[in-house]
Amino acid sequence: MKNSNTIKKIGYALMIIASIMTLLRIMDILPRDYYTTHDLRNYIFLAGALLVVIPQFYIKFKQKRATVIVLTLFSSATIFAQDYSKQIDAFAKSFADKTTEAIQPYMSSKLQFGQIPIANTVPIMGNIVKNLPKLNSISIIESEQGKAKVAYDFVGFKNESFIHFDDKGKMTKIQLVEDLINQEAEARRQQQNSVQLPTPGELGKKHISIKVEFLAPDGLTVSGNLYEVDKNKPIILLMHQAGYNRMEYADIAPKLNEMGYNCLAVDLRSGGPFAGKPNNTNTRATEKGLKPEMIDAQQDIAAAIDFLYKKYNQNVIVWGSSFSSSLALLEGVNNSKVKGIISFSPGDYFSDAAPSLATVFSKIDKPYLVTSSKAEAETLKALINDSKLKENQSQFIPTSNGFHGSRALWEGQEGAEDYWNAVTDFLFKIE
CATH class of the missing domain: 3.40.50.1820 (Alpha/Beta hydrolase fold, catalytic domain)
Incomplete structure (x- = not known):
């Protein structure tokens, strides 16, 4: 293939750019916008990888055909398997609508909050999306197969915590909700152990x-x-x-x-x-x-x-x-x-x-x-x-x-x- 070295250099450059974006995100320099810090860097890296691989695929098609196909499919499958944007968008919509209608299709039947019975999961989620302050934004900071670290920006407080998913992309654990439940339980415990009435x-x-x-x-x-x-x-x-x-x-x-x-x-x-x-x-x-x-x-x-x-x-x-x-x-x-x-x-x-x-x-x-x-x-x-x-x-x-x-x-x-x-x-x- 003509100019294969040039194509490979471009590919390497794109991979380096994606790596730099990842480092900047780790250093908290890039904003936490999902499409900037998550999708874009993945797509840049994939494009770079393909540009590096394609010349080799063309030159040594017969020798490396199976390996390249497997690697390419694996890379694509990995990226798409880690894409939980639909679930996060549904979560944001539930907060906006103050109902769980949008998020319920992405809630696993095994989703449970601590030791609270699973039968209470949907009502608890209903209370969370209804009663928390207005959600300004929600974005994925990073993700891997089975979980994503999510940044929440509510009016009055911010939070970063993990959401876990099963192999079908349904939520099996929402750390934010568990943390809020634990905080409320601790506050109730402290109140029960405190002075209950004023004494003039x-x-x-x-x-x-x-x-x-x-x-x-x-x-x-x-x-x-x-x-x-x-x-x-x-x-x-x-x-x-x-x-x-x-x-x-x-x-x-x-x-x-x-x-x-x-x-x-x-x-x-x-x-x-x-x-x-x-x-x-x-x-x-x-x-x-x-x-x-x-x-x-x-x-x-x-x-x-x-x-x-x-x-x-x-x-x-x-x-x-x-x-x-x-x-x-x-x-x-x-x-x-x-x-x-x-x-x-x-x-x-x-x-x-x-x-x-x-x-x-x-x-x-x-x-x-x-x-x-x-x-x-x-x-x-x-x-x-x-x-x-x-x-x-x-x-x-x-x-x-x-x-x-x-x-x-x-x-x-x-x-x-x-x-x-x-x-x-x-x-x-x-x-």
């Missing part, structure tokens, strides 16, 4: 609250406990986590009183009975047929801020727990009556009903303290990541395992002192 003690007897009520924009009456020490002192609005009520702050508010802060612990419409007390706002919302969804509680927060601003003629420090801490941040961005924000375990809890906190953190110019359990800290750090922290804006990460929400401060809770030190330091700075 002597300070609770010293600082007695009074019941107050005010109207939300839709006419719903919102209830709360007002802990007042001095009308000229700063005021903090205290908001509970999902399923709770004002009693989440039964031993926190008296301590804040002792520090010289007026406090209002409110019942948000999204909540329930806790510590032997009903959530009065939630009860009224249910009776009136109003939505008690988490995002709907933002109007309760806005109404509480207005109530306190009128009563004390000063801006308000808003303090949230879990979902309400996200609402505190969302409200704090644009509400001129908000002085500062304390946010325990915020996250993107509202799907498309509210902007991602990553957007909020990039815009907010008020002082804030955000904190969480240690397990939640990396996700929270990712949400803050794109914004440059301004004066009196910080994230506190506990040295202990910590806890989700404001319960981290309850009397007797492990690590509570460290959380209190962070809160006290923040409040001192913004006085």
Whole structure:
């Protein structure tokens, strides 16, 4: 064959390019786009290999015919056997659609998460694709026969883990899901071993609250406990986590009183009975047929801020727990009556009903303290990541395992002192 050496040189060059791309990917220099870092380098390598082999095939066809055919078929079969792009595309579609319809054809009948019975696999997958934050992108970092390392970019957190496949290309193990299940189980174990209820003690007897009520924009009456020490002192609005009520702050508010802060612990419409007390706002919302969804509680927060601003003629420090801490941040961005924000375990809890906190953190110019359990800290750090922290804006990460929400401060809770030190330091700075 004419110019066979030139063709071979081109082939070698393509193989070298593909190898360099692989090295750059290992060094994390190339972006994680699937077609750039996975398919393209394979196809370049295959093209180069064919250009090297074809001249030899032409020159020594009779001698090497069988060997070349076998090698070529083997190379092609290997590449296509490692191509799990259809499965990953289906996974992405399931996250987008919030159902498992797209991914189920690629789920093996043997797919199981830890020791959980196989019968629960589909329902678990349904909860995962429905409840995780929005998926920005998913891509294959690398793959080999039987497994692929996948990069997930969710709003609020990122993950790299393996998906395993059988010889038919069906998923037999999804490491991401197993990791999430294990994290949730550990969080539940820690919570069961922690302080379960606030204990006001002597300070609770010293600082007695009074019941107050005010109207939300839709006419719903919102209830709360007002802990007042001095009308000229700063005021903090205290908001509970999902399923709770004002009693989440039964031993926190008296301590804040002792520090010289007026406090209002409110019942948000999204909540329930806790510590032997009903959530009065939630009860009224249910009776009136109003939505008690988490995002709907933002109007309760806005109404509480207005109530306190009128009563004390000063801006308000808003303090949230879990979902309400996200609402505190969302409200704090644009509400001129908000002085500062304390946010325990915020996250993107509202799907498309509210902007991602990553957007909020990039815009907010008020002082804030955000904190969480240690397990939640990396996700929270990712949400803050794109914004440059301004004066009196910080994230506190506990040295202990910590806890989700404001319960981290309850009397007797492990690590509570460290959380209190962070809160006290923040409040001192913004006085």
